[in-house]
Amino acid sequence: MSRYIDVDKAYETAKNYHKDFSQSIADLTSLHEVLEDTPIADVVKVVRCKDCKYFQDRYIELPDGSKRPYEKGENIVPLSVRINVGSYCKRIDYAIVHGYRNGEPSVDETRLWTKPDDFCSYGERKDEKR
Numbered sequence: 001m002s003r004y005i006d007v008d009k010a011y012e013t014a015k016n017y018h019k020d021f022s023q024s025i026a027d028l029t030s031l032h033e034v035l036e037d038t039p040i041a042d043v044v045k046v047v048r049c050k051d052c053k054y055f056q057d058r059y060i061e062l063p064d065g066s067k068r069p070y071e072k073g074e075n076i077v078p079l080s081v082r083i084n085v086g087s088y089c090k091r092i093d094y095a096i097v098h099g100y101r102n103g104e105p106s107v108d109e110t111r112l113w114t115k116p117d118d119f120c121s122y123g124e125r126k127d128e129k130r
Contacts, residue, residue, distance in 0.1 A: 004043050007035045047123030050116035054091035054124070057116070061085055086113050091122055 014031050049055045059067045061083040076084050088111040097108045 004041050007038065010035055046119040047125050048116065049087070049089070049114045049118045049120075049123070051125055052089075052119075052123045053126045054089050054122070055114065055116070056088050056090050058087045059085050086111075087115060088113050089120075 059069050060077055092112040094109045095112045097110050
């Protein structure tokens with residue numbers, strides 16, 4: 001798996017290494033040239049669902065219609081308590097899904113279920129101002 005680095009931070013680290021271990025200036029200059037000549041990877045930072053303003057974490061819907069989050073260590077509650085609602089994306093809320101039901105083609109509407117570490121191209125940080 002590739003590892004992507006921030007070249008400027010790598011150079012700063014090398015400068016600090018130079019101070020601590022008395023490496024020669026020529027070595028440091030050579031390293032800087034190598035880092036500058038290294039091809040830049042086409043990468044972008046992603047917004048994970050857990051950090052996105054559209055993410056609705058899983059919750060339990062109670063008989064009175066109110067919602068409560070899962071308690072620490074709690075997984076699934078029985079229907080006698082109420083309905084388990086998984087994590088989903090509020091931006092797309094309901095999506096049309098084409099598939100098969102009982103061997104026949106079907107079109108269903110469902111929420112876009114997500115996990116906290118998922119990500120997509122529409123993600124916006126909770127604290128991000130537009």
